[in-house]
Amino acid sequence: MSFKSQINVYRRRALNGLTQHIGKSGKIRNYTENPGQVQRILISRPNSRLGNQLLITPLVQEVSETFLNAKIDLFVRGFLSPVIFENYPQIDQIIRLPKKPFKSLGNYLKVWLSIRKYRYDLVLNVIDGSSSGRLSTAFARGKCKIYNDIVQELRERYNDYLHIAKFPVYNFREYAPLFGAPAPSGPVPSLNIKLSKEELKNGKTLLHTVVNDRQNTIAVFTFATGDKCYSKTWWGEVYGKLKEKYESDYNIVEILPIENVSQIDFQAPSWYCKDIREIASFIANTRIWIGADSGMMHLASAAQTPTVGLFSRTSIERYGPYNPGSIAIDTNTTSVEEMIAQIDAVLHNTQRGS
Numbered sequence: 001m002s003f004k005s006q007i008n009v010y011r012r013r014a015l016n017g018l019t020q021h022i023g024k025s026g027k028i029r030n031y032t033e034n035p036g037q038v039q040r041i042l043i044s045r046p047n048s049r050l051g052n053q054l055l056i057t058p059l060v061q062e063v064s065e066t067f068l069n070a071k072i073d074l075f076v077r078g079f080l081s082p083v084i085f086e087n088y089p090q091i092d093q094i095i096r097l098p099k100k101p102f103k104s105l106g107n108y109l110k111v112w113l114s115i116r117k118y119r120y121d122l123v124l125n126v127i128d129g130s131s132s133g134r135l136s137t138a139f140a141r142g143k144c145k146i147y148n149d150i151v152q153e154l155r156e157r158y159n160d161y162l163h164i165a166k167f168p169v170y171n172f173r174e175y176a177p178l179f180g181a182p183a184p185s186g187p188v189p190s191l192n193i194k195l196s197k198e199e200l201k202n203g204k205t206l207l208h209t210v211v212n213d214r215q216n217t218i219a220v221f222t223f224a225t226g227d228k229c230y231s232k233t234w235w236g237e238v239y240g241k242l243k244e245k246y247e248s249d250y251n252i253v254e255i256l257p258i259e260n261v262s263q264i265d266f267q268a269p270s271w272y273c274k275d276i277r278e279i280a281s282f283i284a285n286t287r288i289w290i291g292a293d294s295g296m297m298h299l300a301s302a303a304q305t306p307t308v309g310l311f312s313r314t315s316i317e318r319y320g321p322y323n324p325g326s327i328a329i330d331t332n333t334t335s336v337e338e339m340i341a342q343i344d345a346v347l348h349n350t351q352r353g354s
Contacts, residue, residue, distance in 0.1 A: 040121055042120045046097050064088070075136050120142040127148065148171050223259065230331075254271070309329070
């Protein structure tokens with residue numbers, strides 16, 4: 001581990017220690033029993049990673065549908081949220097911390113101060129373990145603040161409660177009646193980047209510049225960060241099996257990461273792009289997406305494409321894709337042959353045009 005990484009680990013531990021008791025005073029206070037009076041909401045998730053930003057889209061959808069007249073501000077980090085939430089009309093202000101605070105300390109402090117500009121009817125921290133999320137929730141001016149701790153009773157009620165996109169929604173559903181709103185029910189919304197018709201049409205055009213338009217397409221993404229990235233040997237075997245089974249009936253295309261590398265040495269037709277929404281529109285026109293747990297996996301899920309998430313290090317329970325047709329596979333306990341059989345089941349159980 002590099003010196004910089006070690007410093008970040010110690011910094012997080014120190015902040016978590018200082019903030020773990022913030023907001024744990026008990027009952028939710030200062031709520032209104034008239035949902036129409038909830039006009040302005042702040043949702044705090046100060047994290048810059050693509051996946052973590054996409055994982056708050058279910059909560060934003062739920063809050064938007066519960067408080068129809070409310071404007072929502074987001075307190076985030078980095079510059080991805082304006083792109084992700086481009087087609088969310090309820091989003092008003094996106095308050096963005098710089099991705100590298102120590103390189104722009106003045107701006108970093110200025111952004112922190114800016115969250116006190118408005119007085120919010122409701123402030124929502126998204127993740128219980130986020131020290132900056134808890135601090136921003138405490139610092140913001142709000143009538144009612146929800147810190148979103150894990151609730152043991154709800155954990156016992158819902159077998160998928162610990163999923164990082166779902167537990168904030170389940171918690172919110174418990175709080176909604178306090179505001180005079182009916183308790184939402186049904187499945188938790190899927191991740192959704194809300195592609196427009198024009199974007200989807202453009203994605204189809206882009207796809208067919210790489211592969212023919214006579215067959216459906218299987219998309220693979222062979223990269224991931226750190227120890228989540230599978231070896232070239234492993235991916236070589238997987239790609240060989242996919243090609244053997246599906247080449248006559250499907251196109252197989254590799255979507256390349258920003259690093260422009262390939263774990264299958266560019267054996268398949270490949271496509272490279274840096275535009276998040278354009279990548280999503282490309283994926284949305286494929287039949288299935290296959291790749292390791294990563295921001296790109298969550299983007300595929302948010303594009304509403306059946307997603308096969310491959311897990312070897314991180315928790316399926318917390319991060320597995322769950323939009324319709326999607327599955328998560330533990331590759332530590334699943335052979336390549338078994339994995340291909342599960343992919344085959346997804347292809348047979350979903351209907352999707354090219």
